[in-house]
Amino acid sequence: MAQDGTVQNPTREHRIILRYADLPGYTPDIDCYLQHGGYEQLRKALSMEPAAIVAEVKASGLRGRGGAGFPTGTKWGFIDHAKNRKPVYLLCNADESEPGTFKDRQIIYKDPHQLIEGMIISSFANHAHLAYIYIRGEMARGAKILERALAEARAKNFLGTNILGSGYDLDIFVFRGAGAYICGEETGLIESLEGKRAYPRIKPPYFPAALGLYLCPTIVNNVETLCNVKHIVEMGGAAYARIGSTNNTGTRIWCVSGDVCRPGYFEYDGGAITMGELLYDVCGGIRNGNRLKALIPGGSSAKVLRAGEIYHIRRKNAAGAMEEIEMRLEDLPLDFDTIAASGSMSGSGGIIVMDHTRDMVECLDNLSAFYAHESCGQCTPCREGALWMRKVLDRMTGGKGRPEDPQLLLDLAGQIGGRTICAFGEACSWPVESFVAKFREEFESKAVAEEEKDRLQVTH
Amino acid sequence: MVGPEQPLLPGEEVPGPEFERKAEEIIGQYPASRRSASLPLLHLWQEEFGFLSERAVEWISTKLGLKPIHILELVTFYPMLHVRPSGRINFKVCRTLSCALAGSHELFAQIRARCGATVSAGHGICVSPDGSYSVEFVECLAACGSAPAMMVDEEEFERATIDTVERILAESGEKEASQGA
Ligand SMILES: Cc1cc2nc3c(=O)[nH]c(=O)nc-3n(C[C@H](O)[C@H](O)[C@H](O)COP(=O)(O)O)c2cc1C
């Protein structure tokens, strides 16, 4: 039995967000949602002061699930409603394009009303009267499911004017992207929604809460983040904060793909399961009887972790004092802070596993092709660097590696991060830096092979 | 992201009253700025007419009170927008790491060979000479847990193999035969 007693659960998951998604017979229809307690939290929220909801979200410790892990309550607190005279917008980031990530899809396709309820509550809390769901273009079916769900919610007056007699007005519309990864970056998303190319905006301002859509205060949150808001209203911020561990509160959905026997998505309390348990107990271990070689813990932009590495994790112990402990990759508890302390990030929760038969140069080449294709092209270091790294890696995998290539890759990657408009610069250089640093011998061997080929040709 | 430019075709499409109605409904969703309706109208046009032409750029920009370049610059930026018709059946195969580890590149090559999709139609699409089939690589479709991921039009397929492709081709053949009869 699951901890929440709902579904058969051999994996010890604690499903809050995905509680109903995979329940047999559960449908995206509003009637099904209402039978499972749907929109009860909206009623409760509408009876509260918006500021009180923001306070609960702050108390919950909720951190954004889109990648950066920024505290949601803090973000919401940036808008000064006493001074603000402009309309406020709420945008749901449903672009889900970070390679390795497929969690928001589960919510959108299987439990769309949970997202909509979370969005209405969040809009109310932030004084927004118009909200958009920015969904990636490829999820055409997902967009239709959401549009239908929104129409159902409108018909029941969960949306529209004077929602449930509260005097509060809100509408939500779906906006479809068109295949560009950079639309997931929140200011790129806003530009795209304004009808332009998705060119991320120069910072500062660092948060769209200051200047966002149409230069108005705007809250951008991920799908999973907004769903959590509903549960925070239900249980209260303090109770929510007791789920998971300090600073890693609530549950998180981890997506596992690549070389494991049983890939999938799994929801656990923050820090409640280790990487080893997830890979071996839950996902059935490495497929085809192979061994683990490396994994990327938080979407393709996160730095790769190598099997056999030992991490020195500094953290607060129960007494509140700092301590440093040694951990193997398998021992890392899955949360924001420990994965960050291991030198990578838990980002979007997408874990990509590579077995010992994989060629790391080829894996990196695959990812570098993604970044070369997806750079929006505004900043020279990113546009040229991402393409150059891809060309070097293509050449290496094509059997034309040179001894200077590993250093060349590091030099290129080292000149992108910190010199660009958006964090895509880091996103495209971190994989290169970490793959080359941790598997340098493989990158060097590409050149050795070439020299041997030359020698063979000479002897012929 | 901006690929080698292919000039737009002039196009002779004439939007009907239903199209106009849908366009107005979409524009109504953006009360603060008509320009926000640009991408939604491009989607609408592409769904209706299959690709984006000079006519599309002209019609949408006029409708929204914009300069044509404001629409054209979207057409050349967003990978899902096409300036040539894709095949009657268009296979999108995920190129990115988790799917590559599950054999998506082999699948792509198999589809290309099976359908004879060899003619480039921009944005990486290859079309068969008679325009029946096309295949393109796309980036991570957010379905990595059931790799390789593939899409045909709006339909999504998990753990796709060449057998999946054969089934789709057979079904479309049957549909055509029954429609032709
Ligand atoms: C290159 C890039 C791509 C991103 N893609 C996504 C995405 O697909 N989905 C998402 O929710 N956030 C994405 N983000 C993060 C967003 O910019 C933003 O931080 C997030 O939507 C905020 O929501 P949260 O606080 O709820 O996490 C991306 C960021 C960058 C730099």
Ligand code: SF4
């Ligand atoms: S870092 Fe790259 S993706 Fe981000 S704005 Fe600059 S060019 Fe565009």
Ligand code: FES
């Ligand atoms: S890598 Fe193919 S769907 Fe994510």
